[in-house]
Amino acid sequence: AGGLESHDYDVVVIGAGGSGLRAAIAAHEAGARVAVVCKSLLGKAHTVMAEGGIAAAMGNRWKEDNWEVHFRDTMRGGKMLNHWRMAQLHAQEAPDRVLELETWGALFDRTEDGLISQRDFGGHKYARLAHVGDRTGLEMIRTLQQRTVALGIDVFMECTVTDLLKDTGAAEDRVAGAFAYWRESGRFVVFRAPSIVLATGGIGKSFKVTSNSWEYTGDGHALALRAGASLLNMEFVQFHPTGMVWPPSVKGLLVTESVRGDGGILKNADGKRFMFDYIPEFFKAETADSVEEADRWYDDKINNRRPPELLPRDEVARAINSEIKAGRGSPHGGIFLDIASRRSPEFIKRRLPSMYHQFKELADVDITAEPMEIGPTCHYVMGGVEVDPDTEQSGVTGLYAVGECSGGMHGSNRLGGNSLSDLLVFGRRAGEAAAAYAEGTARSRPTVAEADVAVAQERALAPFSGGEKASENPYTIQSELQQTMNDLVGIIRTAAELEESLVEIEAYQERARHLIVEGHRQYNPGWHLALDLANMLLVSECIAKAALARQESRGGHTRDDFPGPDPTWGAKNLVLSLDATGTGVNLKEQPLPVMPDELKEYFA
Numbered sequence: 066a067g068g069l070e071s072h073d074y075d076v077v078v079i080g081a082g083g084s085g086l087r088a089a090i091a092a093h094e095a096g097a098r099v100a101v102v103c104k105s106l107l108g109k110a111h112t113v114m115a116e117g118g119i120a121a122a123m124g125n126r127w128k129e130d131n132w133e134v135h136f137r138d139t140m141r142g143g144k145m146l147n148h149w150r151m152a153q154l155h156a157q158e159a160p161d162r163v164l165e166l167e168t169w170g171a172l173f174d175r176t177e178d179g180l181i182s183q184r185d186f187g188g189h190k191y192a193r194l195a196h197v198g199d200r201t202g203l204e205m206i207r208t209l210q211q212r213t214v215a216l217g218i219d220v221f222m223e224c225t226v227t228d229l230l231k232d233t234g235a236a237e238d239r240v241a242g243a244f245a246y247w248r249e250s251g252r253f254v255v256f257r258a259p260s261i262v263l264a265t266g267g268i269g270k271s272f273k274v275t276s277n278s279w280e281y282t283g284d285g286h287a288l289a290l291r292a293g294a295s296l297l298n299m300e301f302v303q304f305h306p307t308g309m310v311w312p313p314s315v316k317g318l319l320v321t322e323s324v325r326g327d328g329g330i331l332k333n334a335d336g337k338r339f340m341f342d343y344i345p346e347f348f349k350a351e352t353a354d355s356v357e358e359a360d361r362w363y364d365d366k367i368n369n370r371r372p373p374e375l376l377p378r379d380e381v382a383r384a385i386n387s388e389i390k391a392g393r394g395s396p397h398g399g400i401f402l403d404i405a406s407r408r409s410p411e412f413i414k415r416r417l418p419s420m421y422h423q424f425k426e427l428a429d430v431d432i433t434a435e436p437m438e439i440g441p442t443c444h445y446v447m448g449g450v451e452v453d454p455d456t457e458q459s460g461v462t463g464l465y466a467v468g469e470c471s472g473g474m475h476g477s478n479r480l481g482g483n484s485l486s487d488l489l490v491f492g493r494r495a496g497e498a499a500a501a502y503a504e505g506t507a508r509s510r511p512t513v514a515e516a517d518v519a520v521a522q523e524r525a526l527a528p529f530s531g532g533e534k535a536s537e538n539p540y541t542i543q544s545e546l547q548q549t550m551n552d553l554v555g556i557i558r559t560a561a562e563l564e565e566s567l568v569e570i571e572a573y574q575e576r577a578r579h580l581i582v583e584g585h586r587q588y589n590p591g592w593h594l595a596l597d598l599a600n601m602l603l604v605s606e607c608i609a610k611a612a613l614a615r616q617e618s619r620g621g622h623t624r625d626d627f628p629g630p631d632p633t634w635g636a637k638n639l640v641l642s643l644d645a646t647g648t649g650v651n652l653k654e655q656p657l658p659v660m661p662d663e664l665k666e667y668f669a
């Protein structure tokens with residue numbers, strides 16, 4: 066491509082979180098020449114923020130645990146909309162992936178007998194999360210990063226991909242590379258590779274209150290769509306029940322579910338432990354209905370049912386929302402999360418060191434002495450690129466998607482801990498498949514067309530030349546979009562509000578055509594945001610469209626006008642793709658893949 070910097074690889078992984086690094090390692094070990102491209106520094110992905118742990122049925126605490134129980138919990142947590150095959154592979158392979166991390170140097174907390182410790186989390190029948198205090202993600206990323214570097218895999222840091230490049234020469238619809246810019250210099254770079262793995266994470270920055278960082282602008286989702294792949298289940302956005310609500314500068318920051326897993330309970334302004342009032346029919350049989358039984362469960366899981374605070378996240382988030390709406394909230398508009406009255410200060414500081422410091426430093430609250438104020442925060446997107454469950458290949462040949470930017474695995478609601486295990490299980494699978502496919506193209510490598518590179522370049526520079534009408538500031542549009550998504554596409558939805566959101570999003574899209582970006586290409590955050598904004602708008606439109614179409618409430622999608630789950634909808638996925646013009650979003654209903662009878666038996 067003219068004088069542009071350009072690189073050739075077999076496999077290019079976009080994203081250096083857990084899924085991207087695990088994919089890169091697998092592809093490298095399979096013999097491929099691999100590069101990892103990431104828009105921040107290596108080690109700074111969302112994975113590093115993960116607190117609670119990695120879900121894997123290792124049976125270290127409860128020998129009764131096995132992949133079948135984990136599979137069942139995952140499917141039930143996702144309200145049966147998960148791709149059964151992904152949930153099965155995930156449950157079967159997660160223990161090996163955790164043990165493998167250990168052989169690569171990860172140091173997990175231990176049980177009394179020296180095994181990897183496992184902690185309780187919502188929706189998991191047994192204590193199942195392998196962890197390192199409440200800093201599990203840090204240990205996971207440290208381990209994967211060290212291995213990536215030790216293997217000599219090339220890493221392009223602070224380099225943002227803005228377009229995928231297709232093989233225009235072939236009859237088959239296949240990918241040929243990626244177009245990116247260096248954040249520091251603003252210079253462009255072209256990656257040529259038969260296999261591209263999207264591992265870009267989620268979409269949380271489209272919402273105002275979120276636990277996600279600036280990196281989560283839905284880039285992979287948008288890149289996939291624009292390359293001709295489809296997205297699945299975008300209406301399902303997880304609002305984590307416990308984010309900080311005060312002070313305003315940290316609103317949305319995550320308070321790990323481990324606080325509840327380790328004994329914390331939720332109370333309203335009257336001091337009432339309210340979760341007992343919100344146990345849905347679907348989970349009644351497995352949830353304690355008295356304080357006594359709930360408290361006994363921590364030590365005896367065989368003879369007691371789990372506390373309602375550990376219902377899946379969607380249930381707990383809705384319950385908190387209802388209490389706040391009913392006027393029983395805390396002074397700063399949240400609810401109380403209390404572990405101080407339940408566990409000793411030593412226990413809390415040992416098991417939840419980050420939470421202790423987070424509250425002490427940011428809110429001047431000592432969580433060993435007083436309750437925390439918390440409220441729901443946008444945390445995770447279940448929806449993502451539609452992939453083949455065994456290889457993670459999207460509808461476009463050579464294009465793979467893993468981790469939070471892929472769809473199907475978590476159905477309508479993800480259980481805590483199931484993301485970190487998802488990254489490892491499917492990261493490895495995608496890396497192997499991407500390497501195998503690349504090897505097979507040895508005689509007919511896809512080629513990047515110069516004309517496509519020119520188009521990508523033009524698109525990237527467009528924000529500098531907004532034309533005569535240019536007057537719009539990307540920051541303003543972003544903050545208005547975040548407000549719209551929070552208010553109209555948030556935790557509780559209605560048709561009227563969703564329709565209004567679509568009108569607003571369209572107006573933002575129109576305004577975004579007339580952006581004005583000051584300055585030059587050298588480290589220019591306004592320009593970077595202008596490019597991210599296009600992705601955020603496209604992904605927000607997908608979420609709102611799918612949310613309007615799904616006329617039921619299920620998992621991370623709650624419709625005030627259709628309050629219950631509907632079995633007809635429970636048999637369908639919603640699939641989004643771009644139309645032939647590349648601008649209109651098409652939506653279609655698609656039946657769920659059929660679960661084999663031997664797996665159906667677990668739900669009899």
Ligand code: FAD
Pocket residue numbers: 079080081082083084085102103104105109110111112113114115116117118119120201202224225226227264265266267276277280284285319444445467468469470481482483484485486488
């Ligand atoms: P990430 O780790 O976010 O990595 C994305 C990568 O893509 C980054 O390197 C980024 O720079 C790069 N990228 C994005 N766009 C581009 C682009 N255009 N060009 C180049 N690079 C790009 N899950 C659990 O299972 N257990 C937990 O205890 C847990 N705790 C959590 C706590 C917090 C605070 C948060 C936010 C999440 C938590 N999760 C947890 C969820 C889990 O951490 C994430 O879902 C998971 O880490 C996502 O991994 P990933 O590999 O998909 O993406």
